[in-house]
Amino acid sequence: MRSWLRRRINWGYERLLSSEVSGAPTHVAVIQDGNRRYARQHGDDAPDGHRAGADTTERVLEWCQEIGVEELTLYAFSTENFSRPEHEREALFDLLCEKLREFADADRVHDNGVCIRAIGDIERLPPRVRETIDYAESQTADYDRFVLNVALAYGGRTHLLEAARSVARDVEAGSLSPADIDVETIDERLYGQSVRDVDLIIRTGGDERTSNFLPWHANGNEAAVYFCAPYWPEFSKADFLRGIRTYEHREASWRRTRARRALALLGAVSEPELADARAILSRFRDSLPTAEQSAVDELENLSTDADGRVETVDSNGRVAD
Structure with missing residues (x-):
């Protein structure tokens, strides 16, 4: 009886939050934190937590499409994650391969025009992961209604440094004038493909930091940030909608500030x-x-x-x- 009542209350709360959402961010980026702590809390191993988190990822993709988000970036594997125990890394790589292939072949992905892309230092990943990335990207390359970026072997400062070095080399070679360096110049060199400015960063697991995630596209755009306590496998639709509401409040505040500055x-x-x-x-x-x-x-x-x-x-x- 209690579980039924709890489900009804949660359903009602989600409906209330949904009614309060009037505009969706274009690009949401998610730091999926807490998989290993969730596993420990339930007496399981780290791979079990990652697998539970993968189920949440699928739900979040659906929620984004429901409210009109056009691009979602998931922080799946950072450069720091290479220091984890080998058995944990290999289990995570196996899960990434499984889920990427599953996504690339899923009817809902093709029906909704989802383009799957990987961003990061892909060459550092094992061959089987790189092959799976190639497969997922090729299967969905013709779609543009929704973009799913999976950040793998990713480190924000490292990519900015590489972009700066690339610009410096071209300036030294005489193929690029310093006067011609603009935002688009850096954008083109970060990931080799277009990534929209980030409007909202969501981080689960209780930590209140953005962990070097998409600094060029998030900090430069003054993205809203929503930190929440649930571990990633526990992240609910109500949590997601609270994040969207945070973005809306931040957007309204930004618009007021711009107008007041103009008046002043x-x-x-x-x-x-x-x-x-x-x-x-x-x-x-x-x-x-x-x-x-x-x-x-x-x-x-x-x-x-x-x-x-x-x-x-x-x-x-x-x-x-």
């Missing part, structure tokens, strides 16, 4: 900057509280003098003192 700069801008401020406020006006929105109307009565300084024009077209 009005008294010290020139004509080009005034146009930028107008554009920003036009996009984010609705994010401001009603009491602050009246200040936006002042933009319509602003112009610049001969020296490019902003002056206020009253309703009769006279320059105000």
